[in-house]
Amino acid sequence: MVLKNSSFEHNKSRTERTGLQTRPLVALCAVWVGGSMIACLTSEYIGWVLAGLSLILCSSYLLLPENRRSIIILGSVMLIALLYWHWNEVNNISRIPSTLQVQASQMIDQPVQSSGIIISPIKIDGDLVTFLMNTYHFQKDQSLATPEKVRIQLKLAKESELQTAALWQRGDQIQIQGVWKVPGEARNFNTFNYRDYLRTQYVHWIISAKGAHSLEKTTLPLSKIAQWKWELLRYNDQVRADLGARIDALFDDHDRGYMKGLLIGNSGDLDPETFASFSRQGLTHILAISGLHVAIYTAILLWLLRQMRVTRERACLIVIVLLPIYVLLTGASPSAVRAGIMGMIGLYALSRGILKDGLHILCAACIGMLIYEPYYLLNVSFQLSFIVTAGLIIFVPLVQPLLQKIPSKWAGAIAVTWVAQMISFPLTIYYFNQFSILSSVANFILVPIVSLIVLPIGSIVLALSYVWLPIANSLGNGVSWINTWTFHLVDWIDVIPGMLTIWYSPSMLWILLYYVLLYIGLRCNQSIIQWKFREQSSHVDSSDHSTDLQPAITQPLKTIHSKWHAVSYQSPWIKRRYIACWISGCLVTILIIYGYIQPTTSGNGIVQYLDVGQGDSILITTPQGKQILVDGGGTMTFERPGQEWRKRKNPYEIGNKLLVPLLKKRGIHQLDAVLLTHGDHDHAGGLPAVVKQIPVNHFIFNGTLPDGDSLNPLMKTLLDQQIPLSTPTPGSELQIDDQTTLTFLAPESLHQGKNNQLKGLPREENQNHYSVVFLLTMNKRNFVFTGDADQAEEQGILYHLQQSSTFESNSAFATSRTESTFPIDVLKIGHHGSKTSSSSEWLHYWQPHLSVISVGATNTYGHPTEEVLQRIEQVDSEVARTDLQGEIQIQVTPDGDMLERVMFPLP
Numbered sequence: 001m002v003l004k005n006s007s008f009e010h011n012k013s014r015t016e017r018t019g020l021q022t023r024p025l026v027a028l029c030a031v032w033v034g035g036s037m038i039a040c041l042t043s044e045y046i047g048w049v050l051a052g053l054s055l056i057l058c059s060s061y062l063l064l065p066e067n068r069r070s071i072i073i074l075g076s077v078m079l080i081a082l083l084y085w086h087w088n089e090v091n092n093i094s095r096i097p098s099t100l101q102v103q104a105s106q107m108i109d110q111p112v113q114s115s116g117i118i119i120s121p122i123k124i125d126g127d128l129v130t131f132l133m134n135t136y137h138f139q140k141d142q143s144l145a146t147p148e149k150v151r152i153q154l155k156l157a158k159e160s161e162l163q164t165a166a167l168w169q170r171g172d173q174i175q176i177q178g179v180w181k182v183p184g185e186a187r188n189f190n191t192f193n194y195r196d197y198l199r200t201q202y203v204h205w206i207i208s209a210k211g212a213h214s215l216e217k218t219t220l221p222l223s224k225i226a227q228w229k230w231e232l233l234r235y236n237d238q239v240r241a242d243l244g245a246r247i248d249a250l251f252d253d254h255d256r257g258y259m260k261g262l263l264i265g266n267s268g269d270l271d272p273e274t275f276a277s278f279s280r281q282g283l284t285h286i287l288a289i290s291g292l293h294v295a296i297y298t299a300i301l302l303w304l305l306r307q308m309r310v311t312r313e314r315a316c317l318i319v320i321v322l323l324p325i326y327v328l329l330t331g332a333s334p335s336a337v338r339a340g341i342m343g344m345i346g347l348y349a350l351s352r353g354i355l356k357d358g359l360h361i362l363c364a365a366c367i368g369m370l371i372y373e374p375y376y377l378l379n380v381s382f383q384l385s386f387i388v389t390a391g392l393i394i395f396v397p398l399v400q401p402l403l404q405k406i407p408s409k410w411a412g413a414i415a416v417t418w419v420a421q422m423i424s425f426p427l428t429i430y431y432f433n434q435f436s437i438l439s440s441v442a443n444f445i446l447v448p449i450v451s452l453i454v455l456p457i458g459s460i461v462l463a464l465s466y467v468w469l470p471i472a473n474s475l476g477n478g479v480s481w482i483n484t485w486t487f488h489l490v491d492w493i494d495v496i497p498g499m500l501t502i503w504y505s506p507s508m509l510w511i512l513l514y515y516v517l518l519y520i521g522l523r524c525n526q527s528i529i530q531w532k533f534r535e536q537s538s539h540v541d542s543s544d545h546s547t548d549l550q551p552a553i554t555q556p557l558k559t560i561h562s563k564w565h566a567v568s569y570q571s572p573w574i575k576r577r578y579i580a581c582w583i584s585g586c587l588v589t590i591l592i593i594y595g596y597i598q599p600t601t602s603g604n605g606i607v608q609y610l611d612v613g614q615g616d617s618i619l620i621t622t623p624q625g626k627q628i629l630v631d632g633g634g635t636m637t638f639e640r641p642g643q644e645w646r647k648r649k650n651p652y653e654i655g656n657k658l659l660v661p662l663l664k665k666r667g668i669h670q671l672d673a674v675l676l677t678h679g680d681h682d683h684a685g686g687l688p689a690v691v692k693q694i695p696v697n698h699f700i701f702n703g704t705l706p707d708g709d710s711l712n713p714l715m716k717t718l719l720d721q722q723i724p725l726s727t728p729t730p731g732s733e734l735q736i737d738d739q740t741t742l743t744f745l746a747p748e749s750l751h752q753g754k755n756n757q758l759k760g761l762p763r764e765e766n767q768n769h770y771s772v773v774f775l776l777t778m779n780k781r782n783f784v785f786t787g788d789a790d791q792a793e794e795q796g797i798l799y800h801l802q803q804s805s806t807f808e809s810n811s812a813f814a815t816s817r818t819e820s821t822f823p824i825d826v827l828k829i830g831h832h833g834s835k836t837s838s839s840s841e842w843l844h845y846w847q848p849h850l851s852v853i854s855v856g857a858t859n860t861y862g863h864p865t866e867e868v869l870q871r872i873e874q875v876d877s878e879v880a881r882t883d884l885q886g887e888i889q890i891q892v893t894p895d896g897d898m899l900e901r902v903m904f905p906l907p
Helices: 002-021 024-041 043-063 065-091 096-100 161-166 194-199 224-250 253-264 272-280 291-307 312-329 334-352 358-372 374-378 380-403 408-431 439-464 469-494 508-541 547-554 557-568 572-596 654-665 687-693 712-720 791-803 811-816 840-846 866-874
Strands: 111-118 123-125 128-138 142-155 173-181 206-210 215-217 434-436 500-502 605-609 618-621 627-630 673-675 725-727 733-737 740-746 753-755 773-778 781-785 826-828 850-853 878-881 888-892 898-902
Touching: 024 043, 024 065, 024 358, 024 374, 043 065, 065 374, 096 128, 096 142, 111 142, 123 161, 142 173, 224 253, 224 312, 224 439, 224 469, 253 439, 253 469, 272 469, 291 312, 291 334, 291 439, 312 334, 334 358, 334 380, 358 374, 358 380, 374 380, 380 408, 380 508, 408 434, 408 439, 408 508, 434 439, 439 469, 508 572, 605 773, 654 687, 673 687, 687 712, 740 791, 791 840, 840 866
Parallel strands: 142 206, 627 673, 781 826, 826 850, 850 878
Antiparallel strands: 111 128, 111 173, 123 128, 128 142, 173 206, 173 215, 434 500, 605 618, 605 888, 618 627, 725 753, 733 740, 740 773, 773 781, 888 898
């Protein structure tokens, strides 16, 4: 009886040790993150989720009596995390409307006068000044119970105001006059939502102001602690600004922004093209303060302190005190905070001689940061930092056996680079929808150069500049020379064709399966290799007693492997791991191939009228997966002489900021055709970025160039990439696939033919009159696209349709010649609803079931005009507008059924 009880207690303790007690922080971190994720994904059904989780926990408690303690602890932590996230989400609302006693919708564009304190560094970009402010009270002494963050966007009126704005600092108590604005939200499916992003920063409102005179200094009743806090942060900003100024003086023009990002985490001055090149090669972690920078900083400090004969314990404590200062000076990004917390915990453990498990330290930092700020979980930098760090801790030991034949000085670097790429790969394609095949090579070459040469020497240069400026300048020139070659290498890798792959954002299930299968495969492979070494060791140990094994020792390694391979299959244990390893490898390969393949349309065709503001851009996906882009939108800018100071470092550009990310997010590997209806900027402005970053097979345009040089960059890119150019003629057809045909109706081309030369192309100022107009027939449904065709071009098209033999080859048009109408399903209204287009005769001829108007929500042209809307109403056509409804998608099934989806359904 005693033995039975002892055995039971032993089994019970062994079971518990294999669960919560072996890695408590890892288990607690996993369930905390899991609970937060569940609450985030199911916020609308939180009551049902709580009931379901409680039921699961109760069932587990009853069915698994030996694990009841772990179930209670882990289940309670998960429920607390879920409720904590939900509580934070519920309380993340604006209390300003209730304070002002108005509806939120009534506040928009209304004047406001508010007092508060600047709580973020001031950013000045051209004529735009932005910062965050804690607002305390408004006019008529309407005060908030607790301050609320608002974003300030102040547009300077004249160049002299730049000096005034330069004096504003974090911690200033101010009063500002402006108007209320709501943050912009995503107007196209699967694109960046600025409103949601600001909400994770607890910002719900923007105050838009004009002129430096709209901001005045004031005095607020702040506590002493609050005053000291803001004075400290103000001093930190001043030190960062001074460091930035010294970096400007120490390094060349081409790498000042790069060194600011590398040394103090300020990437605001980094050249956008350089950043884009680094991003495409997966090197942006070099430009952001992360664990790499903190580790080098810590190592340098520890080495210096040891050279000064400071004991290990005292050196660790000194660095623990200095780490928060470094994190604060470098901007305190989530990755830097994570690295700083881990460094402090690790140094304390090292000083006490209890440093054992890096994964526990990582999990402690994760739990602490998520308790402090739950929304860190949604931060890309936070996710990449923790997942990659955890991956390095877990996967590097599994990968190292694969590199046993490589010299150890190279094997470690290769293992770290390889694992970092494998672990970051799912998140990279999920958020950025691109991955460079040469990313591992670029990281393997450049990370050591940056971490072992540029970063340490750059830090020394910065420190020496306060002591011995001539030597600092000399070293700075050397660092700039290295940076120049670094940029050349990145640019060279960047232009190698076919290396940058585009990916559709995978599902959470795909990401989870990837990590699980990768771990299983590498873990089984590690077990096999360890077993192999044991077998070989046993053969060597018995070689003096058995002549049968002597050949296995003297033969080459290949023979030894073949003998071991034959023996291994005699063991069921190793055989199972062989099978698991091969199955995992095959499944990971299949998973990656499946993730890369563009989602199928199942025979459906989709016409997507994108919301690009005051412009046109339409993406057509055919039933067989062909992709056609019609126009590319464009941001209109009006630069006047003497206003160069207003120009911003990285202005908003439709192609780079919206169109290219949208195409990548939808997994479009290439565009089978790009069709530019005419050369106006609001149709062509975004295409240069598209052509540079997305492979294009064919470019179609109207055969003319506008006055000026606005289209020259696009045409030069097309010629450099040897993309075929063609000009359609009325009546010509382009068969895209079995179910999709383009029939061109206009223009009467002044330059016909197909070539890759621009010589001899006529220039036409009135590009609207030469818009490419075409009929799309897809799954037996008809769409007409008009560009900005004016009424004169419309009349010409109608004349040819009814009188000319040009369209006799098209059976539909041949039949329509005897009729006065040709009813279609969808008509894209010309020129954004301007009264110069969409004549009554034009609308009467087509009699569209649906009329789509692509128009900017805040355009100043009065589009669409009331006159055009009345004409559309007279033909009983429904209207869809991008200014009111955002992106408009029309799906055509193989049976010809049409389904409409819009970003913002009308009430």
